[in-house]
Amino acid sequence: MQTNFEHFALGSMLGKSDMPPKDNGSLCFGAPWQRQVFGMALALSKEGVFEWDDFRSELISTIAAWEATHERTDPSWNYYEIWLTVLERMVERSGRVDPSAERS
Helix, strand or coil: CCCHHHHHHHHHHCCCCCCCCEECCEECCCCHHHHHHHHHHHHHHHCCCCCHHHHHHHHHHHHHHHHHHCCCCCCCCCHHHHHHHHHHHHHHHHCCCCCCCCCC
16 A cells, blocks of 8 residues: 555656556566665655655656667666666765765
């Protein structure tokens, strides 16, 4: 069951270039981390860390940039890798993390 915010977020993506992969009408995740970063983006936006429309705009432009430099049949395409990249960017922009901090 979706919350009102999840319903709003997914509804705003219907039929658009940033729509998540679906299978038989349900969101399609190939690995647990994909479901987690999807949920994390929704939760952080709902909490006001960033605006959902800003996330979507960044996602759309990042997908377009990838498509401009790759063939559509490129096997390196991964929707959720792009989603994760955009999520990281949005969290860094929010000032909640130090982008220069060492990753482990």
